[in-house]
Amino acid sequence: MDAFDTYITQNKERFLAELQELLRQPSVSAQNIGMKETADLVIARLNKLGAKTHLIPIEGGYPVVYGEIGDGPRTLMIYDHYDVQPPEPLDLWHSPPFAPEIRNGRLYARGVSDNKGNLMSRVQAIETWLATRGPLPLKIKFVVEGEEEIGSPHLTSFARQYRSLLTADGCLWESGGKDIRGRFMLTFGLKGICYVELEAHGANRDMHSAFATIVPNPAWRLVWALSTLKTPDDHITVDGLMDHVRPPTEKEAELLKSIPFEEEQLKADWNIPAFVRNLTGYELVKKHFFEPTCTICGFLSGYTGPGSKTVLPAKAMVKLDFRLVPNLTPELVLDLLRKHLDRRGFTDIIINLSDGEMPALSPVDGPLALASIAAAEAVYGQKPVVQPLMAGSGPMYPLCQEAGIPTTSGGCSDARSNTHAPDESVSVEDYFQAIRYVGELIRQFAS
Amino acid sequence: MDAFDTYITQNKERFLAELQELLRQPSVSAQNIGMKETADLVIARLNKLGAKTHLIPIEGGYPVVYGEIGDGPRTLMIYDHYDVQPPEPLDLWHSPPFAPEIRNGRLYARGVSDNKGNLMSRVQAIETWLATRGPLPLKIKFVVEGEEEIGSPHLTSFARQYRSLLTADGCLWESGGKDIRGRFMLTFGLKGICYVELEAHGANRDMHSAFATIVPNPAWRLVWALSTLKTPDDHITVDGLMDHVRPPTEKEAELLKSIPFEEEQLKADWNIPAFVRNLTGYELVKKHFFEPTCTICGFLSGYTGPGSKTVLPAKAMVKLDFRLVPNLTPELVLDLLRKHLDRRGFTDIIINLSDGEMPALSPVDGPLALASIAAAEAVYGQKPVVQPLMAGSGPMYPLCQEAGIPTTSGGCSDARSNTHAPDESVSVEDYFQAIRYVGELIRQFAS
Numbered sequence: 069m070d071a072f073d074t075y076i077t078q079n080k081e082r083f084l085a086e087l088q089e090l091l092r093q094p095s096v097s098a099q100n101i102g103m104k105e106t107a108d109l110v111i112a113r114l115n116k117l118g119a120k121t122h123l124i125p126i127e128g129g130y131p132v133v134y135g136e137i138g139d140g141p142r143t144l145m146i147y148d149h150y151d152v153q154p155p156e157p158l159d160l161w162h163s164p165p166f167a168p169e170i171r172n173g174r175l176y177a178r179g180v181s182d183n184k185g186n187l188m189s190r191v192q193a194i195e196t197w198l199a200t201r202g203p204l205p206l207k208i209k210f211v212v213e214g215e216e217e218i219g220s221p222h223l224t225s226f227a228r229q230y231r232s233l234l235t236a237d238g239c240l241w242e243s244g245g246k247d248i249r250g251r252f253m254l255t256f257g258l259k260g261i262c263y264v265e266l267e268a269h270g271a272n273r274d275m276h277s278a279f280a281t282i283v284p285n286p287a288w289r290l291v292w293a294l295s296t297l298k299t300p301d302d303h304i305t306v307d308g309l310m311d312h313v314r315p316p317t318e319k320e321a322e323l324l325k326s327i328p329f330e331e332e333q334l335k336a337d338w339n340i341p342a343f344v345r346n347l348t349g350y351e352l353v354k355k356h357f358f359e360p361t362c363t364i365c366g367f368l369s370g371y372t373g374p375g376s377k378t379v380l381p382a383k384a385m386v387k388l389d390f391r392l393v394p395n396l397t398p399e400l401v402l403d404l405l406r407k408h409l410d411r412r413g414f415t416d417i418i419i420n421l422s423d424g425e426m427p428a429l430s431p432v433d434g435p436l437a438l439a440s441i442a443a444a445e446a447v448y449g450q451k452p453v454v455q456p457l458m459a460g461s462g463p464m465y466p467l468c469q470e471a472g473i474p475t476t477s478g479g480c481s482d483a484r485s486n487t488h489a490p491d492e493s494v495s496v497e498d499y500f501q502a503i504r505y506v507g508e509l510i511r512q513f514a515s
Numbered sequence: 516m517d518a519f520d521t522y523i524t525q526n527k528e529r530f531l532a533e534l535q536e537l538l539r540q541p542s543v544s545a546q547n548i549g550m551k552e553t554a555d556l557v558i559a560r561l562n563k564l565g566a567k568t569h570l571i572p573i574e575g576g577y578p579v580v581y582g583e584i585g586d587g588p589r590t591l592m593i594y595d596h597y598d599v600q601p602p603e604p605l606d607l608w609h610s611p612p613f614a615p616e617i618r619n620g621r622l623y624a625r626g627v628s629d630n631k632g633n634l635m636s637r638v639q640a641i642e643t644w645l646a647t648r649g650p651l652p653l654k655i656k657f658v659v660e661g662e663e664e665i666g667s668p669h670l671t672s673f674a675r676q677y678r679s680l681l682t683a684d685g686c687l688w689e690s691g692g693k694d695i696r697g698r699f700m701l702t703f704g705l706k707g708i709c710y711v712e713l714e715a716h717g718a719n720r721d722m723h724s725a726f727a728t729i730v731p732n733p734a735w736r737l738v739w740a741l742s743t744l745k746t747p748d749d750h751i752t753v754d755g756l757m758d759h760v761r762p763p764t765e766k767e768a769e770l771l772k773s774i775p776f777e778e779e780q781l782k783a784d785w786n787i788p789a790f791v792r793n794l795t796g797y798e799l800v801k802k803h804f805f806e807p808t809c810t811i812c813g814f815l816s817g818y819t820g821p822g823s824k825t826v827l828p829a830k831a832m833v834k835l836d837f838r839l840v841p842n843l844t845p846e847l848v849l850d851l852l853r854k855h856l857d858r859r860g861f862t863d864i865i866i867n868l869s870d871g872e873m874p875a876l877s878p879v880d881g882p883l884a885l886a887s888i889a890a891a892e893a894v895y896g897q898k899p900v901v902q903p904l905m906a907g908s909g910p911m912y913p914l915c916q917e918a919g920i921p922t923t924s925g926g927c928s929d930a931r932s933n934t935h936a937p938d939e940s941v942s943v944e945d946y947f948q949a950i951r952y953v954g955e956l957i958r959q960f961a962s
Contacts, residue, residue: 098822154824160720218822259725263823272786273607274936277836278706278906280810281803282790287811288745295742298735300860339719343729356728363727364734365826366817371834375545375665376710376869377601378836378908379812379935387818389724389825413747422823459725461825488826489721 071200072507076500079196083503084175084496086113087188088168091177097151097218103130106150110212111135113191118198119210124230129222130214134233137194138204140514145209145236147467148187149216152179153488160490174484176493181485183242185494186502187212189480190240193506205514209236211467216242219263219423220463227466238436238476238513239468240506243458245481246498248330248337252448252505254440255477256430257457258464259360260392262401263423266290268384268416274370277378286384287369293414294386297362297405302344304362307408312395316358320456323432324353327453337483356459361391387422391461398424426465429457430475439512440476446512447505478505518647519954523947526643530950531622531943533560534635538615538624544598544665550577553597557634557659558582564642566657571677576669577661581680584641585651587961592656592683594914595634596663599626600935607937621931621940628932630689632941633949634659636927637687640953652961656683658914663689666710666870667910674913685883685923685960686915687953690905692928693945695777695784699895699952701887702924703877704904705911706807707839709848710870713737715831715863721817724825733831734816740861741833744809744852749791751809754855759842763805767903770879771800774900784930803906808838834869838908845871873912876904877922883960887923890955894948925952 076083090113095106107123110133114121119135126132133150155165155178163169165178175185190210197204211234215221227234247253268286275283298304316324331348335341343352365388370381390401402421409417431437432454444452458477468475480494480502481487523530537560542553554570557580561568566582573579580597602612602625610616612625622632637657644651658681662668674681694700715733722730745751763771778795782788790799816831818824837848849868856864878884879901891899905924915922927941927949928934 098824099820153826154818154820154822156818156820156824157721217824261825263825265823270787273933273938274604275785275933276907276935277808277810277812278838278908279803280808280836280838281806281906282794282799283785284787284789284791285811287814288741288747291738291741291811291814292747294735294738300735300739338722338730340717340731342731344731347729352729356726359728361724361727363724363827364732364738364816364831365724365824365828366819367734367738367814367831368819369811370813371601371603372813372815372832373546373601373603375601376712376834376836377545377603377664377812377935378708378710378810379600380810381812384811384814385819387823389727389823391725391727459728460723461725486720488723488824491720 072196073504075196075200076503080500083192087185090184090188091168091180092166094166095151096154097130097215098154103151103214107131107133107214110150114210117191117195126222126226132226133210133212135210136207138206138208140204140206142514143207143209143236144510144513145211145234145239145473146190147239148190148212148242149183149214150187150212151214151217152182153217157490162491170496173496174493175496175499176491178492181481181492181494182487185499186242186479189499189502190506193503196503197507197510204510206510216462219261219425223463224466227470231471234467234471236473238474240509241464241475241477242462243460243481244477244479245485246483247453248333248483249328251328251450252444252452253455254444254452255455255458256432256437256475257428259457259459259461260396260398260427260465261423261425261461262390262392262398264388264402264405265420265422266293266386266388267418267420270380270382272382274382275380277380280380283380285380287381289414289417290384290386293409293417296412304360306362306404307411309401309404312400313360313393314395316354323454323456324357325350327353327455329353357455357457358393360393360396361389363389365389391459392427394427394429397426425461425463428464428469430469432456434474436474436476436513440478440509443505443508443512444478446508447501478502478509519643520951522643522647523950527947530639534632535615537631537635538627539613541613542598543601544577544662545601550598550661554578554580554661557597560638561657564638573669573673579673580657580659582657583654585653585655587651587653589961590654590656590683591957591960592658592681592686592920593637594686595637595659595689596630596661597634597659598661598664599629600664604937609938617943620943622943622946623938623940625939628928628939628941629934632946633689633691633926636946636949637953640950643950644954644957651957653957663909666708666872670910671913674917678918681914681918683920685921687956688911688922688924689909690907690928691924691926692932693930694900695780695930696775698775698897698900699891700900700902701891702902702905703879703884703922704875706904706906706908707843707845707874707912708870708872708908709837709839709845711835711849711852712867712869713740713833713835714865714867717827717829719829721829722827724827727827730827732827734828736864737831737833740856740864743859751807753809753851754858756848756851759847760807760840761842763801770901770903771804772797774800774902776800804902804904805840807840807843808836810836812836838906839874841874841876844873872908872910875911875916877916879903881921883921883923886959887925887956890952890959891925893955894952925949925956
């Protein structure tokens with residue numbers, strides 16, 4: 069064990085306590101809860117590290133925490149976010165979402181996997197470097213935003229406005245971790261997203277359902293409209309949308325084939341009898357990474373409590389999430405969706421865009437990619453699983469791809485992390501390994 | 516003004532206070548709130564009237580309040596219910612649902628239209644009769660149940676068990692009032708209902724929506740299943756269901772044509788651009804009374820709060836209400852629905868029946884019908900609008916039709932009553948007129 073590892077071992081308790089302090093502070097951007105307090109905590113921690121920091125205000129949004137530390141020929145940006153998903157439904161948590169608790173070697177709390185665990189592990193990796201190896205061999209730029217979970221609505225304008233501040237030779241992205249077999253994964257790109265809310269209105273008030281004979285029902289309007297968007301075997305039928313989707317390149321197909329995908333284990337873990345379309349093997353992996361989605365994330369209309377209330381609802385709302393593969397953009401999907409609905413007479417359905425992000429791809433064989441693959445191998449003792457892109461989304465396009473900055477990933481999540489869901493958690497051991505990975509990535513990328 | 520009217524005028528304030536006392540007591544059968552307390556209030560009021568009363572227990576349900584008063588060659592049953600619809604959504608009420616408030620001549624409270632207003636006006640009509648005209652010229656039997664708003668699940672067995680107690684020559688049904696032009700309406704039948712909850716399940720927990728590529732989405736399952744049940748122009752397409760629906764008879768068609776239906780006023784009042792299928796005239800009225808419905812009363816899945824939560828829901832639920840015209844029964848609809856879904860591969864969708872009631876029709880020219888038409892004309896100064904049946908539902912079949920008891924209606928509701936919805940209300944003047952109507956009906960039916 070070298071000094072770096074020893075330092076981590078000696079500081080385990082404090083490291084965990086620091087993380088728990090951050091987790092105890094709610095920071096739900098979608099609900100504007102605890103945002104300022106959390107930004108203050110993050111900037112205080114970066115200051116303690118010795119970084120030069122700025123709290124960069126975002127008009128009409130939550131500030132970006134910026135921090136700079138170290139010097140060298142190369143610059144590594146570290147992108148994280150201090151906001152978390154809403155904790156609902158609360159009754160499905162086994163311990164309160166903002167009262168971190170360790171059970172059976174796992175730390176449970178909202179945001180521990182996405183993304184406060186990674187954020188804190190990176191800060192503590194740098195502390196460990198400074199304490200055991202001296203000055204950093206490269207420059208680190210922390211960009212910690214507060215709006216990732218609501219689709220980073222201001223990050224494009226922020227990145228453009230501060231382009232000269234945000235130069236870098238590579239960026240360590242916010243996410244990462246292990247797959248269901250415990251193999252460390254690296255991804256170099258991600259899907260985009262177009263998150264919309266559809267709204268339909270009927271009468272000006274909820275009515276007795278006896279009038280459903282003659283008064284339009286907005287819930288039915290949404291059902292009928294939705295049923296034209298995707299077939300029961302999960303083919304998106306929004307006019308023209310799939311025409312923009314390209315198949316994986318040969319190189320991408322090769323990578324996809326090398327990704328171990330534990331189908332039986334995943335089905336058992338999630339308790340589902342089959343995957344969508346009954347897919348297996350390469351076709352399953354291909355769909356996961358290279359097909360867009362059209363997902364109902366929420367649907368609400370009328371009376372949803374116990375018993376039978378015979379009401380004809382006045383309105384209905386559905387939240388729809390399109391994950392975008394290369395060549396799809398939020399603007400394009402929004403436009404296709406509006407035209408598709410109009411063409412079928414659903415001009416009454418209101419579409420509100422609540423989140424739009426571009427997909428992004430980064431080279432899998434540049435210096436940053438190679439450094440992170442080598443770092444992962446050194447720390448985890450085996451070759452990482454390399455995915456061309458994540459099925460998730462984030463502001464990688466405006467922050468990195470638009471400026472030509474390659475990206476990599478790596479963190480403390482795993483297949484049981486329940487990201488965005490109740491009982492979010494990480495393995496405590498993985499957390500300390502993630503600190504080691506960051507230390508190794510810095511060494512590899514600087515050399 | 517005769518003594519009957521004078522008594523009402525002299526007791527207006529107390530009559531309203533008694534009604535408000537009953538309205539202040541919540542009695543939400545769907546949520547088991549205040550049921551015993553309300554039954555006690557009702558039985559106490561009937562005792563005060565001088566009725567012989569029984570609180571008849573219902574195993575696994577809420578008791579029926581039974582009361583008998585008066586004597587004569589004929590017996591008039593009065594059917595009402597002491598339960599009310601859930602008050603939600605609470606934020607749309609301009610005064611709390613269980614804090615009755617009079618504004619601009621209308622009394623606002625949950626249950627005032629459906630059905631505590633009618634119940635109390637009938638009790639007070641009998642009090643007025645006794646105080647001004649002496650003994651009743653017929654026997655009155657009050658049957659006041661506590662489960663109407665949850666579909667009277669025990670009334671069929673109750674009616675069969677107490678058949679000899681529940682004999683009568685006619686029954687004044689719980690509902691009634693004025694149409695949008697202020698014309699008093701009488702109905703002699705009602706639609707049945709089959710209220711079901713459909714449930715679909717996906718993974719065993721809410722997941723990050725990035726996995727929607729490969730993990731089934733229960734909200735989509737319900738949307739796809741629902742979209743096979745009814746077309747966008749509102750034709751029910753449940754296999755075989757419409758084959759059972761008969762067109763109105765000639766006599767029914769004649770009645771339908773005599774129903775004044777203020778289309779423009781209704782559209783303006785409800786703020787809808789057109790009726791379903793763009794219907795007008797006779798076709799509209801016919802659909803309203805003689806077509807079944809398939810109504811989404813509630814739909815819930817996933818995240819429905821503010822902002823964009825990218826979640827793949829673990830389950831989805833929809834509440835569906837079928838209103839049944841003659842020849843449809845709850846059992847038949849349930850059976851057709853299950854087979855329809857299974858035939859299309861939706862065997863995974865769970866159907867829970869939460870409410871089933873038969874449709875019922877009663878003669879429009881028997882002694883009770885003629886007595887109520889004459890009473891309405893005497894009190895309201897014009898011929899009532901006669902509807903063969905209500906678009907709403909209730910336990911008329913087991914309580915009356917099965918035993919050959921004809922029914923009539925009449926009450927204090929109107930087109931602005933917002934029955935089953937926020938800001939439920941009745942006109943205070945209509946309330947006192949409803950008391951007069953009951954007095955006149957007793958006189959006409961007894962003679």
